[in-house]
Amino acid sequence: MTHVSISEAEWQVMNVVWDRQPLTAQDVIALLSDQADWAPSTIKSMLHRLVKKEVLTYELQGNRYVYRSRVPRSDCVRNASRSFLDRVFGGESSSLLAHFLRRAKLSADEIAQLRQILDEQEGRQ
Numbered sequence: 001m002t003h004v005s006i007s008e009a010e011w012q013v014m015n016v017v018w019d020r021q022p023l024t025a026q027d028v029i030a031l032l033s034d035q036a037d038w039a040p041s042t043i044k045s046m047l048h049r050l051v052k053k054e055v056l057t058y059e060l061q062g063n064r065y066v067y068r069s070r071v072p073r074s075d076c077v078r079n080a081s082r083s084f085l086d087r088v089f090g091g092e093s094s095s096l097l098a099h100f101l102r103r104a105k106l107s108a109d110e111i112a113q114l115r116q117i118l119d120e121q122e123g124r125q
Helices: 008-020 025-032 040-052 073-089 093-103 108-124
Strands: 056-061 064-069
Touching: 008 025, 008 040, 008 064, 008 073, 025 040, 025 064, 040 056, 040 064, 073 093
Parallel strands: none
Antiparallel strands: 056 064
């Protein structure tokens, strides 16, 4: 996937699509009505923008547009993570991890998982 920037509002739309696809525009509107105070036209505009960004695709079924993700959530997470890392921490992963670890209250299980990941990383070098 090429780098595509997705706004915070577009993430909300995409999360609904990724979780429940395929969906019509009306389905998306109904599902987002609990989360956001957006007019149906706003949601339709976001769907259109996401199609233009090539993150969503659609097919016409009768008189309804049915939307599916064109890009896996993991690709968008990877791009957003890289963008955040570059913008906020100058691309330095260790600075980002140190920042979060110093402020997090981790359980013993979470610490064990992190140790396992670090051990795996060390084993690859």
